[in-house]
Amino acid sequence: MNQYPWWKNLLIGLVLLLGTVYALPNLYGDEPAVAVSGLSGTHVDTRTLARVQSLLQTHGLPYLRAGLTAKGLLVYFRRAGEQLRARDLLAQTLGEHYNAALALASAEPAWLKAVGAKPMYLGLDLRGGVHFLLEVDMKAALDKAMAEDVDALRRTLRHHRIRYRDVSLRQQRMIRMSFRNVADMDAAERLIAKQFPELLVSSTGATRLHAVLSPAAADAKRRYALEQNLTALRRRVNELGVAAPIIQREGSNRIVVELPGVEDIARAKEILGRTATLEIHMVDSHDSLSQALAGNVPPGTRIYYSRHDQPILLYRHVVYSGDDIINASAGLDPQNNEPVVNITLNGRGAAINARVTRHNVGQRMAVVYVEIRSHLRRNSAGVPLRGPDGHRLRITQKIERVITAPVIREPLAGSFQISGIGSIRQARNLALLLRAGALAAPISIIAERTVGPSLGAANIARGFDATLIGFAAIAIFIAVYYRIFGLIAAIALAFNVVLLVAVLSILQATLTLPGIAGIALTVGMAIDANVLIFERIREELRNRNTPQSAIATGFTKALGTIIDSNMTTLIAGMALFWLGSGSVRGFAVTLCLGILTSLFSAVLVTRALVNLYYGRRRRLAQVAI
Amino acid sequence: MEFFRIQRDLPFMRYARTTVFVSAILFVAALAALVTQGLNLNVDFTGGTVIDVSFAKPTSPSTIRGLLAVNHYRHARVQNYGTARKVLIRLPTAGKNSKVVADRVVRLLDQKFPGTALRSVEYVGPEVGRELADQGALALLFVALGITAYLTLRFEWRFAVGAIVATIHDVIIVLGVFAAFHISFSLTVLAAVLAVLGYSVNDTVVVFDRIRDNFRRMRAGTPSDVIDSAITRTLSRTIMTHILTQLMVLSMLFFGGPVLFGFALALTVGIVVGTYGSVLVASPIVLWLGLKREDLLPRAKAPGADRP
Numbered sequence: 043m044n045q046y047p048w049w050k051n052l053l054i055g056l057v058l059l060l061g062t063v064y065a066l067p068n069l070y071g072d073e074p075a076v077a078v079s080g081l082s083g084t085h086v087d088t089r090t091l092a093r094v095q096s097l098l099q100t101h102g103l104p105y106l107r108a109g110l111t112a113k114g115l116l117v118y119f120r121r122a123g124e125q126l127r128a129r130d131l132l133a134q135t136l137g138e139h140y141n142a143a144l145a146l147a148s149a150e151p152a153w154l155k156a157v158g159a160k161p162m163y164l165g166l167d168l169r170g171g172v173h174f175l176l177e178v179d180m181k182a183a184l185d186k187a188m189a190e191d192v193d194a195l196r197r198t199l200r201h202h203r204i205r206y207r208d209v210s211l212r213q214q215r216m217i218r219m220s221f222r223n224v225a226d227m228d229a230a231e232r233l234i235a236k237q238f239p240e241l242l243v244s245s246t247g248a249t250r251l252h253a254v255l256s257p258a259a260a261d262a263k264r265r266y267a268l269e270q271n272l273t274a275l276r277r278r279v280n281e282l283g284v285a286a287p288i289i290q291r292e293g294s295n296r297i298v299v300e301l302p303g304v305e306d307i308a309r310a311k312e313i314l315g316r317t318a319t320l321e322i323h324m325v326d327s328h329d330s331l332s333q334a335l336a337g338n339v340p341p342g343t344r345i346y347y348s349r350h351d352q353p354i355l356l357y358r359h360v361v362y363s364g365d366d367i368i369n370a371s372a373g374l375d376p377q378n379n380e381p382v383v384n385i386t387l388n389g390r391g392a393a394i395n396a397r398v399t400r401h402n403v404g405q406r407m408a409v410v411y412v413e414i415r416s417h418l419r420r421n422s423a424g425v426p427l428r429g430p431d432g433h434r435l436r437i438t439q440k441i442e443r444v445i446t447a448p449v450i451r452e453p454l455a456g457s458f459q460i461s462g463i464g465s466i467r468q469a470r471n472l473a474l475l476l477r478a479g480a481l482a483a484p485i486s487i488i489a490e491r492t493v494g495p496s497l498g499a500a501n502i503a504r505g506f507d508a509t510l511i512g513f514a515a516i517a518i519f520i521a522v523y524y525r526i527f528g529l530i531a532a533i534a535l536a537f538n539v540v541l542l543v544a545v546l547s548i549l550q551a552t553l554t555l556p557g558i559a560g561i562a563l564t565v566g567m568a569i570d571a572n573v574l575i576f577e578r579i580r581e582e583l584r585n586r587n588t589p590q591s592a593i594a595t596g597f598t599k600a601l602g603t604i605i606d607s608n609m610t611t612l613i614a615g616m617a618l619f620w621l622g623s624g625s626v627r628g629f630a631v632t633l634c635l636g637i638l639t640s641l642f643s644a645v646l647v648t649r650a651l652v653n654l655y656y657g658r659r660r661r662l663a664q665v666a667i
Numbered sequence: 668m669e670f671f672r673i674q675r676d677l678p679f680m681r682y683a684r685t686t687v688f689v690s691a692i693l694f695v696a697a698l699a700a701l702v703t704q705g706l707n708l709n710v711d712f713t714g715g716t717v718i719d720v721s722f723a724k725p726t727s728p729s730t731i732r733g734l735l736a737v738n739h740y741r742h743a744r745v746q747n748y749g750t751a752r753k754v755l756i757r758l759p760t761a762g763k764n765s766k767v768v769a770d771r772v773v774r775l776l777d778q779k780f781p782g783t784a785l786r787s788v789e790y791v792g793p794e795v796g797r798e799l800a801d802q803g804a805l806a807l808l809f810v811a812l813g814i815t816a817y818l819t820l821r822f823e824w825r826f827a828v829g830a831i832v833a834t835i836h837d838v839i840i841v842l843g844v845f846a847a848f849h850i851s852f853s854l855t856v857l858a859a860v861l862a863v864l865g866y867s868v869n870d871t872v873v874v875f876d877r878i879r880d881n882f883r884r885m886r887a888g889t890p891s892d893v894i895d896s897a898i899t900r901t902l903s904r905t906i907m908t909h910i911l912t913q914l915m916v917l918s919m920l921f922f923g924g925p926v927l928f929g930f931a932l933a934l935t936v937g938i939v940v941g942t943y944g945s946v947l948v949a950s951p952i953v954l955w956l957g958l959k960r961e962d963l964l965p966r967a968k969a970p971g972a973d974r975p
Contacts, residue, residue, distance in 0.1 A: 167926070175795060488792035497719070497786045504924035512918030516911050523669075523907070555926055556855050559919060563862060563934065566915035567869070570908040574873065577904040580669070603876040606821060607869040613813040614865030618858060621806040626858045633862065 044593050044657040046650055054650050057642070058537055064544035067150040067161040073106070074125035077145040078132060079114035086115040086140070097135055103128050118147065122303075122495070129283065143283030144303060162547050163286065164302075165554035165628060168502045170495030171302035172310060176275075176485045178295045183267035183483030184260060188215050191241065195219070195253075198237055204230050207249075217241070217253040224248060264294065270482035272297060278313050278474070297485070303495065311487065313474060319364030319413075320476060323356040324398070325406035325447055331355050346410060348444040349464070356408050356444070361398055364412075366391025370476035372469035375461060381469035383460045385476070392456035400453040408447035409460050411472070412440065505558035513539070513565055520569065524576050526666035530651045531572040531644075538568050538636075538643035545635050556629035564636025567611070571644035575600040579667055589662040597649055604645065608637050670906070676899040680891040683951035690948050693940075694836050697843020704846045710757070711854040712800045714793030718756040718772055723782030725751035734779055740772065748925060753786070803857045810861060811835070814868050822875060823963065825956040830871045833949035837867040837941045844936050845929075856929040863937030866912070870905065871945035877901050878950070882963045890958055894950050902946075909942045 046054075078094060080086050091110060094117060098105055103124055108117040119125040125144060132142035148161055166173050188211055195217065196209050207220040221227040227249050234243050234251075240259030246252050255263070268291060275297060279287045288300040304310050329340045334355050339345065346356050369386040387395055399407070446462035463469045517532035524531065542561060546553065579596030583589065615637065618630035656662055679686075710717045728745040731754060735743040744757040758768060777783045811831055818827035841863055845852050877897040885893050916938060920931035 175792075487790075489795045490788065490790040492785070492788040494784065494786040496784075500924065501926060504922065505927065508919045508921075508923040508927065509915075511922055512915035515914040515918060519911060519914060556858055556930065559855075559859075559923070559927055559930055562915050562919055563912075566912035567866065569911045570869070570904075573904050573907045573911065577901075577907070580903075581900065603873055606876055607872040609821075610814050610817060610868040610872055611865035613817060614810045614861055614868070617806050617810040617813060618861050621802045621809070622854075622858065626854055629855075629858045629862075633865075 044590055044653045046653050046657075051650055051654075054646055057541070058647070061537070061541040061544040063154070063157065064159045064547050065540045067148055067154050067159045068543055068547060070149040070151075070161070072146040072161075073118050073149040074120075074122045075116050075118045075145045075147045076125055076129045076132060077114050077116055077143050078136065079141050079143070086110065090140070091115055094132065094136075097131065098128060101131055103131065116145065116147065133283070141280075141283060143280070144285040146285045160547060160550060162543070162553040163550055164498075164502075165552045165557070166300055166302060166491065166493050166498070167555045168498050168505075168553060169302045170493045170498035171300065172304050173489075173491040174299040174301075174311075174314065174487050175292070175489035176297045176299060176314070177488045178268055178271055178297065179484045179486065180264050180267065180295050184215055184255070184263055186483065187263045187267075188217065188255065191238070191253075191255075192217055195234070195238070198233065199230060202229070202233055204233065206230065215254060219251040219253070221249045221251075227251060267482040268295065268297070271485060274481050275299060275314060277477075282310060282313060296488075312471065314485075314487075320367065320445075321363045321410045321412050321442075322361040322395075323359070323408045323410055324361060324402065325408050326355045326357055327406060329355060346408070346442060346444045348447075349462075352444075354408065354444055354447060356410070361407070362387070362391045362394045364476055366394075367476050370473040372466065372473040374466070375459070380461055381463050381466040383463060383469050383473045383476070384457065385460060386457045395458070396453060396455045399450050403450050403452065406447045406449050409445045411443045411445050413442075501555050502558075505555055505562075509558060509562040509565070512562055516565065516569055520572070524667055526655065527572075527576050527579070527652065530648055530655070531569065531576070533651060534572070534643045534647040535565060535569060537647055538640050539565060541639040541643060542632070542636050545639060546632065549631075549635075551631055552628055554628040556626065557632045560629040560632030560636065564633060564640060568636065568640030568644055570607070571600070571604045571640060572648060574603055575644070575648070576667060579665075583665075583667070589656070589665045593652060593656065593665070597645070601645065604641070608641060612637050670903070673899055673902065676892070676896040677902070679895050679898045679947065680951065680954060683947070683954065686943075686947035687951050690836055690944065693840055693843075697840045697847075700843045700847040701839070704849070706842065706846050706852045707849045708796075708800070709851045709853040710789055710791050710796070712796045712803075712852070714791045714796035716758040716768060716791075717787075717789045718758070719753070719786040719788070720756070720773070720776060721753045721784050721786055722780050723752070724780070726754065726780060727751075728754060731756065731776070734775065735772065738775055740768075743772075799854060803854075806857075806861060807838070807864070810864050814864075818868075818872070818875075822879060823958070825953050825958050825962070826875050826879075828956060829949040829952040830868055830875070830945075832952050833871055833944040834864055834867045834941075836948055837937060837944045838864055840940045841933050841937045845933070850932065851929060853929055855926075856933050859930045859933035860937070863934060863941060866934075866938060867941035867944060870908070870941055871949045873904065874898060874901050874945055874950060875953070878953070879963050882958075882960050890954055890960070893960075894954055898946055898950060905942060905946060909938060913938055 078086055078090065080090075088110070091108060094115060095108055098108075098117070104120070105124070105128065106118040106120060108115070110116075117128065119128060129142050129144055132140070136142060148155070150159065150161070192209060192211050196206075199206050199209065204226050205222055206226065207222060209217065209219045212218050219227075219230065221230060227245065231243055231245065231251060234241055234253065238253075240256055240262075241253040242256045243251055243253045272289060272291060276289050279289055279299065279301065282301070282304070284301045284304055286302055288298065290298050292298050299314060301310055323346075326340065326343045329343065331345075331353060334340065334343070334345055335353060339355075342358055343355050344358050345353050347353055366388050367385055368388045371384050373382055373384055374380065375382045446460055448461075463472060513535070517535065520528040520531050522528065539561065542564060546557075551557070575596055578600045579592050582592035582595050587595065612634060615630050615634040619627055619634065622630055656665060728747055732743065732745045735741075735745070735756070740758060742759050746755050747753065748755055756772065758772070773783070773785050773788070811834070814834070815827045815831050818830055838860055841860055844850070845856065874897060877900055878894055881893045881897045881900075882890075885896065888896075913935070916931055916934040919927050920935055923931055
């Protein structure tokens with residue numbers, strides 16, 4: 043007799059039911075939406091909602107529904123085109139205190155949401171958008187960290203009244219310190235060992251010390267630079283208003299950024315890649331600019347240039363920098379309609395600003411835009427050059443430009459306005475960059491992929507069609523060849539696809555075109571288990587076994603073979619996952635999970651169905667196989 | 668319905684020399700194609716820029732090539748695909764900044780041919796490509812090692828050798844087809860090649876499993892008879908699985924569109940060669956390596972018998 047105990051049938055049924063429920067959200071697709079949120083302390087409320095609704099109505103943009111959720115204000119649309127127009131409209135008209143971003147909300151019914159069933163996340167090749175692979179310039183990050191260490195060392199030595207001749211950064215990231223006498227050097231060495239555990243100090247002469255970063259500290263600095271860049275990029279992407287972006291680290295110095303649905307790629311690149319900050323300097327009005335231009339630059343000052351290449355003499359000392367900025371927003375000056383950026387400072391910045399401006403009324407203060415750009419150095423064939431240590435060489439450019447240098451008319455405090463920026467677009471970008479914070483180290487784009495939305499839709503349709511046609515062909519073929527058993531196998535195969543989709547949805551895996559191919563291939567290979575079982579059953583029948591015992595031995599004997607053969611494919615899949623990246627990884631995940639679900643469906647589900655159909659009959663003369 | 672109602676065991680091993688010879692010729696031809704032609708690696712591995720655009724009106728590649736040449740993009744490769752309105756433009760890695768170049772090309776085309784729609788841009792820096800190629804080779808190596816280890820553990824070293832030789836044979840032939848016909852070899856195709864590797868071993872293991880089983884059950888008969896019987900008994904399954912998997916893969920080949928073409932082609936070739944290899948290459952090798960019944964009996968009775 044071939045019967046599963048009731049609990050086993052129940053368990054299989056339960057798994058299939060759960061699988062169906064969790065696979066279901068994928069049928070509904072996404073609903074395009076626009077999310078409106080408040081910036082810097084502004085909240086969205088029913089008044090905002092009313093305003094948004096009336097704005098959409100006056101501009102003739104039909105929307106499905108709008109409401110306040112925990113995440114902010116959400117407006118749903120029927121089509122992606124309306125969603126884009128609404129986003130642009132709201133971004134422009136709501137003003138600087140609101141952020142309008144694209145969002146995708148699943149169109150699944152409420153009961154599915156309630157059980158936490160979510161659709162798979164579509165990859166860029168299916169949805170359309172941009173993919174960037176960014177590399178963080180770790181050399182620059184370490185150089186910057188060392189430069190900060192030099193400053194800190196000088197300060198600490200002065201603070202402890204240890205007299206030094208020179209503390210400076212040499213090549214190969216080494217700090218050289220020289221002292222007047224041995225006693226000072228010994229004191230400094232003890233102090234550094236206590237206060238700068240990340241530095242390895244060695245004495246290289248009677249009164250000279252060398253310090254380098256310890257490997258562990260260098261690692262920590264690199265990790266910190268990567269983390270800080272990730273955070274800054276995340277904030278920048280948020281400012282871009284992209285639905286469901288991906289920002290994740292890859293390896294030790296790379297970051298993947300995926301922006302689905304982004305059309306303005308140039309702006310995305312500009313915003314992501316910039317390393318910009320502001321520095322405030324005082325203008326030196328006592329010394330003559332023409333003298334300085336002639337080569338006689340007074341100590342402690344430097345010549346800077348404005349946007350229009352006008353020279354200006356500034357003190358080197360940075361009064362305060364972009365690190366002290368907590369908010370920045372673009373706007374228009376109501377008096378002359380010129381673009382301005384409104385800046386709010388933190389406590390430290392505000393205190394410095396108040397002190398400096400109080401003592402310098404009538405003097406000029408310059409706002410300097412500082413940007414570090416870094417790209418790989420390549421030879422004429424485009425191959426990146428490498429240094430003697432094997433690292434890729436980079437060209438790092440520091441761009442410094444005086445935006446404006448107004449006269450201080452009255453003491454300022456925590457907030458002020460920068461004018462003289464140029465266009466409103468530039469003002470917006472500047473505000474965004476200041477708001478999102480500077481990158482700890484320059485980054486460069488080393489790979490980029492753009493997929494148009496129409497191509498994405500075509501890819502989905504093709505992948506889906508190919509799978510469906512292949513599935514139908516297999517189902518018909520197997521049902522003809524193995525009759526009732528074949529039909530059962532086809533049903534089990536359908537459940538296999540449902541289960542696989544359910545597992546991928548629960549894991550919130552990213553579905554890519556190779557992933558769809560992986561599902562299709564799994565279907566092709568999953569049927570192998572059934573073929574193995576059925577051929578065994580036929581063999582047992584040929585050996586004049588009774589149908590019931592042929593079924594039982596067929597299933598048991600085939601199991602070992604099925605497991606052995608699937609294990610080897612699993613090994614291949616895991617190697618793919620381990621070494622692959624991006625879409626290949628997606629393929630590997632579907633392949634590995636597909637092997638597991640196919641084991642379940644081909645062995646357990648088929649057996650349960652066969653049992654239900656034939657198992658009860660005591661005198662089974664023949665089976666349709 | 669049943670295609671294979673074979674009463675007597677087919678003498679596969681008698682023709683083993685011939686079948687392996689056929690394979691060897693194919694293998695050498697594929698290797699020759701690989702060495703002389705090399706793989707037509709796509710932008711994933713070489714680095715560079717691929718721009719996929721569609722025009723409002725049919726536009727000939729030579730016009731575009733001319734326009735690009737005038738604007739200092741002399742090394743651009745332009746080709747139609749699908750329809751006369753869709754064009755792929757390939758640019759080698761440009762001196763300074765490939766991304767800027769791509770943007771410029773698109774702007775150039777849009778000025779000259781209004782209604783140009785950018786379908787996709789792919790830019791891969793040469794350093795990324797090199798790494799991918801290395802990782803791909805590494806993945807192949809690790810899969811081969813992992814499978815050998817598993818088979819040695821579960822079966823016997825001769826089986827592992829047979830399976831690996833047959834699998835390498837399959838992979839090289841698939842790669843050879845891509846080299847011989849200059850079909851673009853992308854990252855996705857590499858994934859397919861690795862899947863072929865998995866499929867091929869899967870197929871081989873099923874036959875091996877039966878060989879092992881037969882050796883334990885059949886008291887009479889030479890090793891060659893035992894292997895013949897195993898292949899005959901599994902032939903029906905081998906061919907059925909082959910047909911069913913092929914149905915799916917062919918559906919991808921014909922209906923999956925250009926993105927899946929290379930992937931499906933690698934699988935199509937791989938499944939044919941893999942099926943042949945697992946039956947007619949792997950098994951003879953196991954036989955020639957001198958597999959005997961004693962090698963497969965439980966180890967307590969024959970200590971050290973499975974050592975070379």
